[in-house]
Amino acid sequence: MSQQFDLVVYGSTSGAVATAIQAARLNRSVALISPQEHIGGIQINGLGATDIDNQVEFQNSTTVGGLSLEFHQRVSKVYNRTESLNEIVSKRIKDPEIWRFESRIAENVISDWLTEYPSINIIKSPLAESGDAVQRSGSQIQAVRLENGDLVSGKIFVEASYEGDLLASAGITWTRGREASSVYNESLAGVRHETLYRQIDVQVDPYNKPGNPSSGLLYGISDEPFGKPGDGDLHLQSYSYRLPVTDDPDNRVPFTKPDGYDPSHYELHRRYFAAGGEFYMPRKRLPGEKTDLIGSEGALSTDLLGMNDEWPVASRKRRKEILNETARFTKGLLWFISTDPAVPVRNPTNLDATRISINSTQRKNTAKSGLALGTVETSFLTTATFHTSFTFVMLDAWSQTISSQKLLHLVMAAQSLLKTPLLWHIGQLIPIASAESCEMERCTMKASFSRMDTNGVLLVLLIAHLCQRETRLSTLSRSHVLVHRMLATVLFAWSINSMPWARPVLTRPMLQLHRDSHCKMFHTMS
Template sequence: MKLRYLFAAGLCLLSVITLAQSSYDVVVYGGSPGGFTAAIQAAKMGKTVALIEPSAHIGGILVNGLGVTDIDSQPAFQNSVAVGGLALEFYRRIASVYGRREAFEVALQRRIKNHDLWPHEPHVGEKVILDWLAAYKIALLINSRLVESPQAVTKKGTRITRIKLEDGKTISGKMFIDATYEGDLLAAAGVATVIGREANAQYGETLNGIRGVTTHAQFQVKVDPYVIPGDPESGLIPAIQKGEIGTPGAADKHLQAYCFRACLSRDPDNRIPFKQPADYDRKNYEIYVRYLKAGGHLLRPWASVPNGKSDLGAWHDLSHNLYGMNVDYPGGNYATRKRVYNEHRSFTEGLFYFLANDTAVAKLAPELQQEWAAWGLAKDEFTDNEGWPHMFYIRDARRMVSDYVITEHHILKPNPTPVEDPVGVAFWPPDVHSVRRIVKDGYAYNEGFIFEPAGSWRPLPVSYRALVPRKTECTNLLTPTCPSSSHIAYGAIRLEWTFMVLGQSTATAAVLAIDGKKDVQQVDYSILSKRLLKDAQVLALPE
């Protein structure tokens, strides 16, 4: 295997890859944080490894705008104590790049809560990951996707023997790990998955399904939703979907909204001014005009990652969180997913241009427009994609359905269900963004946002059994990114550093299964936990 890297504009891009073989001990499909850590761990344990990434960039959303990681970001709790193993090593390497390694180590030793020690720029994260991978004999395949056909996965009984890629390559392996956000290998292998929200009745939950009342990030002002204000017969303005709220607690296929984690800069020498997209339609942004007229305060960019850049998330009542626009994405084919991505990019690009240039914004909120006009896309990020992230933030897609399902009962106090086989700790509340924007009582309404307050939940020990399929479906496949969990429980797991933790754990289990000639469901937890602890994984929190 030969690797050559192209260094341009501060970005490390994998340029040429030659495979020395087509069969590996461990095959990781998906270069997400769960994927690259799985590959590194398997290689560290002496196995041959292939890491296959459908896009041109390894690192998932970590290298596509999400630089402000949710570590020690909340005033009510300190979750850095749950970051261990390779996840912690990633952030150590980030700290070294920015010359803050000494402060980082002191904070760890003394349990000092300092959120400023963790953020990074996208291109820095990518270079750290690629340099790290290059230290091991890992075969890297980029721009390599499963073929869209029944021949994508070949199985012998319950074991995957090989997978087929679009370019005709077939990759064989002893163990496979699906580290995509979408769960594509799981689905192609015939493993049960689910998309959307389960009914509360399915697992006896209280927070799942349609939300009868949504208070978190709800509209702070009343916004008329109709083309002709006050006239339902005139139709709905863009960004608002048809349909009634439905039965509270019932299941549906909606997903928490996706958005771009926009990396912006206000440095004149590193700023690409917002431009009007080719398909710009000002009518798409009527809701923002009405919001301002009603006295609402729209989001503004702010510097949150090194070198004065933003990681512009979308936690507000009205922002670039595009409710209801992602339903076709998780189970869609590649063409459908590309369409959904393009729709999100076009709308977001038009929104930023609108805020920075539109005369209505200048009249209603001149200071807001002045602030937006001072920002632009970062010139030194995503240099091969006009400054735009190559992917949006896939907060929720497919989730595996195994014999063991993580639900709110494992998280919520006062009596959470005990977990006997933890392979990591997800230290985050049940957190799911709204899934749609509809009309309720004559006004625009966001439905679905849940962010459970501190004191109502506990850090979640993630069970190994939630990372493996049913034995009847597949016996040599694991997933760190699409664990068997309900919609609401997944909201506590879905952080990128948690995926890194679970990536290391799934790879460790895969190697032990190979060495013991066992199915993944038969891995001895006592042996697995000892190895994880030896490798500095956090399986239980300190008192």
């Protein structure tokens, strides 16, 4: 079948959706060609925790406008928070939670939005893999042939896919991988040696038989030379499934052992844990009592490093193999962390009941289409702690978990900075993440230190930890429990006695902790 349009948009992404809607508003006929079954890109495939206003250092919500803002307004209407969003936008209030959503809500919003425009024709089919997929006249594209046999003609074509298949099929020059720093004179481009950010920071033997190079490398480890600083290569940022999970007992299903599960594929994780490495923990709360598993938040996480390197140039068959292998690895990882005795922190009751929403009611036809991999995840990994009950036990003021070693580094850094008199407001260091903590904000802004010492730094960390909405020490590893006990025992009593303003902030969370069987030491202070 042959069809003619003013504008042909190729892609399933949010950019494709925005392009189609704006063209329709300009009274143009639009073909939105979606190579995926689900339209909306990573937003409807797990990325509900946006990066809007989630940075301590700056506020970026003031840049959200146009169709992007309208999308969030439509989402907020579903959640009955339109008035709150309007106030935040008009008064330029920093509130990251207002910009978060469930992927199923985002998909419904986008679907309803598109149906408002009869001039947008949705065609669900990827490009044909034949040599005549793109028909040109000189340098101008005339039509594209799809896998379903359709021939779609248009005056203007927009490449809005993640992979750039239309771009490549049209013969446009392109590149992949990371360029060397010399290509565009970028000091931070290419291979980087000097960073430990999101890297394995413990000693792990890489060989199948420890100490025996002839036994081969563990699954997931490459023998490729690392390269010189600034070198380019063909590696990409890692892709992963961004999975919504929940600890809501009414909305959970257990992790199950996947077909083809191979315990040896997680030997690297076992040794990493044995060496004292810490696993990734979800940090952000989504509506519906959910959080999301993001592949870029741990030295070892849901990223299957290197698996996606050939994705841009792979055939459709090979891409399906990459999808299946990534899904197999991810399901196996969830099974591993919930059942393997090598995992140091595990709460089987909660973890076995945790629902992976993206694999249940949110996706009825994933077997037909497959899900979009997150193409914005990074292969530069960080160390954090994965708590299987998916609660939020935070040790620092930036809503991240930190090891005792990193705590020591933080204190040392603070000491070096505090050689000169400084004025600190605790409120500047504690993110106000919910309406519940507004009272805390008013309290903390009254306190200041003129030359804050190490105890002051630790107190800030303690307060930030205690004021999280879901504080449960039962999810901590033994070493972290000891760290918490030492900090809390010394600093809680000191802060109550010396800083009366802190009492309303600390009392409620501490009473909650008193009821925890893991916090018997706190009874001595009540």
